[in-house]
Amino acid sequence: MNESGVIRKPNRSYAKRALRIIALSIFLMIIVAIGSAIVYNSLRDRMPGIIADEALEYEGHYAYIVTGEDEDFWRGVYNAACDEAAKNNIYIENLGDSLGVNYGDTDLLRVAVNSSVDGIIYGGVTDDKAEELIDRAVSEGIGVVLLQNDIESSLRQSFVGVNNYELGQMYASQIADIMSLDEEPSRKIVDILVDKNTSEGAANVITMAIEDYIAEHYPEFTLPELKIIGVNGEDTFSVEEDIRNLFINDEELPDIMLCLNSLYTQCAYQAIVDQNKVGDVQIVGYFAGTSILEAVNKQIIYSTISVDTWEMGRNSVQALNEYRETGYTNSYMPVSTQVIGYREAGKLLARGEGTL
Amino acid sequence: MIERLWNRTSIQGKLMLAFFIPIAIILVMNVYMYMNVNSMIARIDEVYDNNVRLNDLAENLTILHNSMKEYLENKGTSALNAYYKADQDYRNSVNDIGNSYNGTMAVMQKNILNQSDKYLKVVDETVQAKRGRNVEKYRSNFEEAQVMYADLQNCIYFLNNEQFKVNTDNYYILLSSLRYMEIISIVILIIIGMVNIVALFLLTRSMTRPLTELSKAADKVAGGDFNVTIVNPEGEDEIGRVSRAFAGMVDSMQRYIEEIRESMLRESRMKESELLMQNKMREAELRTLQAQINPHFLFNTLNAGAQLAMMEDADRTTEFIQNMADFFRYNIKSMDKDVSLSEELELVDKYIYILNVRFDGEIHYHKDIDERLNEVRVPGMILQPIVENAVNYGIRDIDREGHIYLKTYRAGDLVFISISDNGIGMSEEKIDKILSGEGVTADPAKNDSNGIGLGNVIERIRIFTGRDNVMDIISEGKDKGTEFIIKVPMHV
Numbered sequence: 001m002n003e004s005g006v007i008r009k010p011n012r013s014y015a016k017r018a019l020r021i022i023a024l025s026i027f028l029m030i031i032v033a034i035g036s037a038i039v040y041n042s043l044r045d046r047m048p049g050i051i052a053d054e055a056l057e058y059e060g061h062y063a064y065i066v067t068g069e070d071e072d073f074w075r076g077v078y079n080a081a082c083d084e085a086a087k088n089n090i091y092i093e094n095l096g097d098s099l100g101v102n103y104g105d106t107d108l109l110r111v112a113v114n115s116s117v118d119g120i121i122y123g124g125v126t127d128d129k130a131e132e133l134i135d136r137a138v139s140e141g142i143g144v145v146l147l148q149n150d151i152e153s154s155l156r157q158s159f160v161g162v163n164n165y166e167l168g169q170m171y172a173s174q175i176a177d178i179m180s181l182d183e184e185p186s187r188k189i190v191d192i193l194v195d196k197n198t199s200e201g202a203a204n205v206i207t208m209a210i211e212d213y214i215a216e217h218y219p220e221f222t223l224p225e226l227k228i229i230g231v232n233g234e235d236t237f238s239v240e241e242d243i244r245n246l247f248i249n250d251e252e253l254p255d256i257m258l259c260l261n262s263l264y265t266q267c268a269y270q271a272i273v274d275q276n277k278v279g280d281v282q283i284v285g286y287f288a289g290t291s292i293l294e295a296v297n298k299q300i301i302y303s304t305i306s307v308d309t310w311e312m313g314r315n316s317v318q319a320l321n322e323y324r325e326t327g328y329t330n331s332y333m334p335v336s337t338q339v340i341g342y343r344e345a346g347k348l349l350a351r352g353e354g355t356l
Numbered sequence: 357m358i359e360r361l362w363n364r365t366s367i368q369g370k371l372m373l374a375f376f377i378p379i380a381i382i383l384v385m386n387v388y389m390y391m392n393v394n395s396m397i398a399r400i401d402e403v404y405d406n407n408v409r410l411n412d413l414a415e416n417l418t419i420l421h422n423s424m425k426e427y428l429e430n431k432g433t434s435a436l437n438a439y440y441k442a443d444q445d446y447r448n449s450v451n452d453i454g455n456s457y458n459g460t461m462a463v464m465q466k467n468i469l470n471q472s473d474k475y476l477k478v479v480d481e482t483v484q485a486k487r488g489r490n491v492e493k494y495r496s497n498f499e500e501a502q503v504m505y506a507d508l509q510n511c512i513y514f515l516n517n518e519q520f521k522v523n524t525d526n527y528y529i530l531l532s533s534l535r536y537m538e539i540i541s542i543v544i545l546i547i548i549g550m551v552n553i554v555a556l557f558l559l560t561r562s563m564t565r566p567l568t569e570l571s572k573a574a575d576k577v578a579g580g581d582f583n584v585t586i587v588n589p590e591g592e593d594e595i596g597r598v599s600r601a602f603a604g605m606v607d608s609m610q611r612y613i614e615e616i617r618e619s620m621l622r623e624s625r626m627k628e629s630e631l632l633m634q635n636k637m638r639e640a641e642l643r644t645l646q647a648q649i650n651p652h653f654l655f656n657t658l659n660a661g662a663q664l665a666m667m668e669d670a671d672r673t674t675e676f677i678q679n680m681a682d683f684f685r686y687n688i689k690s691m692d693k694d695v696s697l698s699e700e701l702e703l704v705d706k707y708i709y710i711l712n713v714r715f716d717g718e719i720h721y722h723k724d725i726d727e728r729l730n731e732v733r734v735p736g737m738i739l740q741p742i743v744e745n746a747v748n749y750g751i752r753d754i755d756r757e758g759h760i761y762l763k764t765y766r767a768g769d770l771v772f773i774s775i776s777d778n779g780i781g782m783s784e785e786k787i788d789k790i791l792s793g794e795g796v797t798a799d800p801a802k803n804d805s806n807g808i809g810l811g812n813v814i815e816r817i818r819i820f821t822g823r824d825n826v827m828d829i830i831s832e833g834k835d836k837g838t839e840f841i842i843k844v845p846m847h848v
Contacts, residue, residue: 006603007585018370018562019362022377024831025555029381029548036385036544040392043533061463080714098464099510111507114474 060090062320063112066123066147067105069097070261072289074123077147080313081121088321093117108116109133113140119320122156123147125197130154141230143323145316149202150332158319160312160333164202168209170305170337171258174284175210176218178256178302188224191254193243196230203228206260227254231264238330243267247275254281256302262287265304269295288340288348294346304345364592367563374559378552385548387614389541396537400530403523407447409452413468414509417444421505424479427496428486439483443476445596461522464515471511475504566595570602582610638819664713676713679706686736694820697764697773698730699737702764707740711747719747724763732771735820738813742775742840745810750779750838769846776839782831790814790829 064081066074078094085092095108103111105124112120122136122144124130131154132146138155145300150159156246171192177189190210194203207226214221229246232238243264247253259265265285269292272278278300285292295301315333322329340348365373420442427435450472452466478501487496573584586603665673683706686699701723708721743760751758756778763774782790793811817826821844828841 006582006606008603016359018559019358020375021555021558021562025551026381028551029378032544032551033381033385033388033546036540037388040389040537040542043536058459058463061466091460093460093463093467099514103510110503110513111467111471114471114504114507115475115511117467117471167402201832 009097009276016146022309041150058089058091060085060091060118060324062119062121062123062317063095063108063115063117065095065105065108067103067108070263070287073287073307076309077313077316080310081317082313083316084317086281090118090317090321092121092317105262106130107134109137113137113142113330116140116143118324119143121145121147121316121320123149126151126199127197130281143320143329147312147316149198156331157323158329158331158333160315160319162307162335162337163332164205164289165209166334167260167305167337168206169213170339171206171284172210172213173217174303174305174339175224175256175258176214176221178282178284179218179221179224186257187222189227189254190224190256190258191227191229191246192231192258192260192269193231195202196232196234198230215338224256239263240267240270240343244271244274247271247277247281253277256282256284259283259285261290262292265292265301269301273300288338288345290349293340293345296340296342297349299342303339304342306338306340308338311335363596370563370593373558374556375685377547378555382545382548382552385544389537389544391535393534393541396530396534400527400534403527403530404520406453407516407520407523409449410512410519413446413449413453414512414516415473416442416449417505417508417512420446420479421501424483424501425498428494429482431486436483443479446472446573447476461515461519464511468508468511468515471504473506475508478504545663545725563595566599570595570599573606574601577606577609582606611737650798665744670795677711679709679713682706683710693736694733695736697732697734697771700734700736701730701762703737703766704739704743707743718758719751720757720759722759722761724761724765726764726766729764729766729771732846734773734842735816738817738842739773739775741810741813742842746775746777746779746838749782750777752779754779754835767848770843771846773842773844774839775842778837779835781834781836782838784830787829787831791827799830817842817844 062081062085064078066077078092082092082264088094095112096103098106099111103319106127106129108202109120109122109124109130111135113133118136120142122130122134123146126146126149131151134146134151134154134156138157139143144154144156145155145158145160146156147159148161150156150161152159175188175190192203192206194206207228210226211223213225231242244267246257257268259268262285265283266289267285269285272281272283282302283300285296285301286307288304289312292304296304312335315335319333321331338344358725359732363372420439423435423439423442426432428436450469478497482494482497482501485491485497519687526715541614551733570586576584586599592827653759664676664680682705686703686706708719711718712721724846739762743762746760747758751760761774761776761780763772764777765772765774790810793814814827818824823845826843829838830841
């Protein structure tokens with residue numbers, strides 16, 4: 001028998017393999033652990049953003065107070081104001097939207113003043129109550145910018161908008177255009193739709209501007225018969241009803257209808273289509289929203305006066321910023337206006353503009 | 357270094373390590389996941405916290421306003437106290453809201469805080485005016501406070517509502533995240549568990565592999581194959597030690613087996629030579645015994661034959677000579693080999709005949725033979741010497757008639773051959789001496805003997821049968837005769 005029957009085989013790989021297995025499994029488990037930790041953290045990191053809203057600290061807070069009918073127009077102004085404000089990390093609070101209840105302009109103005117906002121952009125009614133609140137705001141150090149309708153007697157810092165006289169002249173140019181369409185221009189009846197609450201003075205400025213313009217530029221034309229029609233905007237849907245009523249009585253139907261805001265324009269346009277009076281009454285609208293541009297393009301509306309809402313919004317914020325920084329600002333900041341006939345409307349629609 | 361450490365660790369230690377590490381990792385993962393889920397649940401709990409705070413605020417505002425109103429109505433002390441308390445409560449809940457918001461919510465919150473300040477001031481002025489009986493002022497102030505109160509409630513309500521919407525969204529997001537986490541946790545646990553199982557399986561297999569190999573080696577060794585391989589004999593753990601011990605054991609087993617084999621070989625060789633020697637000795641002994649046959653006897657008988665022949669030239673002489681010749685032939689022939697019992701009995705017949713011729717019929721010979729035992733093998737020349745002894749020492753010198761009795765019988769496996777006489781008998785001493793082999797050598801020179809003593813006979817029977825107790829000698833005393841009983845096995 002062989003003396004060395006037992007062969008002793010050293011098994012180095014045994015220890016090595018065992019160690020390798022342990023190392024590998026630990027490695028795997030650690031990878032899984034780290035991976036899961038990353039997943040957890042990413043899940044958790046997503047949370048605070050949601051929880052705490054946008055983690056923003058605004059440097060300023062302006063209240064934007066515009067109620068009333070003309071939503072498209074004011075929405076455009078608001079968007080422009082927000083864009084401008086965002087540059088300075090200022091929050092524009094659309095106070096009408098922020099409060100669930102149906103607050104009037106002056107109520108909102110009161111809330112804004114009591115809330116001690118940093119600035120107020122106001123485009124609402126221009127009655128005494130509003131003036132009083134504006135004065136109170138200014139006395140408390142809150143800058144106030146008025147839009148569209150000015151209260152010159154108030155302590156407001158600035159007015160951004162179109163001068164009513166200027167506006168009247170622009171409408172006058174359109175009236176003259178329409179009159180010159182006739183071979184033998186006759187005396188025209190022109191209805192001017194204004195808010196019932198608008199001060200008489202403002203309406204008078206417009207009629208005066210129209211008369212001045214035609215007398216100056218078209219002395220050969222007979223001056224049109226200008227009628228101020230106060231539209232009731234206080235009750236819900238009352239604007240639409242008021243305007244529709246104008247078309248029911250044929251005898252009172254004007255030749256030309258001047259709409260001083262976009263809602264009037266849209267209501268008039270709908271009524272004229274429904275009552276089949278297209279061509280009988282020429283509408284000169286206000287604002288260049290898409291639906292109005294389309295109507296102009298179809299020649300249902302003769303033309304529309306486009307006010308640059310973007311400029312209006314931007315200017316108002318700039319005025320407030322200036323006031324906060326320096327303590328004063330321009331008391332009047334004009335806004336560009338443009339007459340859009342059906343050719344221009346076509347071009348604008350083709351460019352995809354007119355959504356303001 | 358780690359490898360050496362691993363080698364040195366006991367199996368218990370290795371297993372502990374193999375179990376401990378995964379369990380530790382699973383434990384840590386579990387704790388981590390538990391904490392995550394926990395913090396998430398805590399967050400869910402917090403979601404509606406600010407709603408609760410806003411509700412408190414609105415409630416306190418109402419209490420404050422009503423208490424002011426009550427005081428204005430009755431101007432009571434308790435109403436005033438209630439007002440002060442409500443005022444403090446409201447201030448506290450305003451502080452509670454603190455700066456818990458940012459973004460647009462923060463703006464709304466700021467509005468509420470500022471309005472609250474102004475409202476509190478107006479309310480305070482109202483109460484003071486009432487105390488100072490400034491009727492106009494407190495009335496107008498109360499109107500203002502009413503309006504501000506409504507504004508504040510509206511603002512709080514709106515913020516609360518907005519907050520609730522956001523919170524509800526958050527709540528659902530958190531809830532779905534929680535579900536996500538649960539699923540991830542389960543998946544992770546499953547993955548880690550599976551990795552653990554695989555690792556443990558591989559690890560324990562790598563640990564038990566040497567054991568498996570060892571058991572295979574043990575099987576091989578059990579089957580007689582010592583050419584085995586021992587894996588990892590230098591490991592310091594239990595398996596390593598067992599492996600080494602096993603290797604040592606196999607080595608020493610091999611050595612012992614070798615030694616035993618050698619000693620057995622030696623022994624068998626020795627036994628062989630011993631047997632050979634014994635044979636030789638027996639042969640020598642036999643030859644020595646054969647050499648003891650006395651030629652005198654031959655001469656005396658021959659003399660007797662001659663005398664007979666001289667006296668009568670007849671058949672008897674012929675017979676006598678014939679018997680003589682047979683006797684000697686047998687004598688020479690049978691000394692060194694075994695014969696059948698019948699041959700031996702025949703020889704006794706011839707011997708008795710010869711003696712009776714010699715002593716003129718003095719010997720009365722009787723036999724009682726069991727014929728069935730005739731073929732039993734016995735050493736040659738065993739009965740004649742006993743009969744001779746019986747004649748010479750038993751009945752020769754007695755005055756009465758001498759009788760010799762021969763009887764064969766069987767008891768069990770033994771065949772008994774009894775030779776008895778009615779002679780002078782034998783003393784106990786003599787019997788002992790004969791049986792022990794002392795002083796029994798016949799002296800052929802003195803006696804009419806064929807030279808084969810009783811000792812020789814006994815010895816030969818013993819060698820032949822391999823037994824010690826082969827003969828009994830019975831004598832009941834003087835003149836009572838002697839009986840020799842030979843005992844041989846049926847089959848040798």
